[in-house]
Amino acid sequence: MLALLVRFAVPDAVAAARFDALLAAALPAVREEPGTLLYAPSTVPAEPLVRVVFAVYADEAAHAVHDRAPGMSAFLAELPALTTSVRVEELQPATLIGSPAPLDPAPHREAPPCP
Structure with missing residues (x-):
């Protein structure tokens, strides 16, 4: 089993919106990956320019399939x-x-606008 916690910092609201759109576009395929056991992209309410993904894969090979x-x-x-x-x-x-x-x-909740 391989578990990753990935924290992304984005510079501004425009980058955050693009990040979110690209990730949302990838999610339907992620749902179908047999070796991806858990994939939880999240926002951080106190830090609107941060995104976090917690992912659990069956093994390193499943993670490689995910990345490709x-x-x-x-x-x-x-x-x-x-x-x-x-x-x-x-x-x-x-x-x-x-x-x-x-x-x-x-x-469920929008991040506050960036300053």
């Missing part, structure tokens, strides 16, 4: 221009309990 998927490779290609920093933490989960229900694709 067309929607994800398009997202990764634009990532350097959209971020001021990316921090990847590899986690070692002891176990994964349960299977979360799919999230409603509609946003």
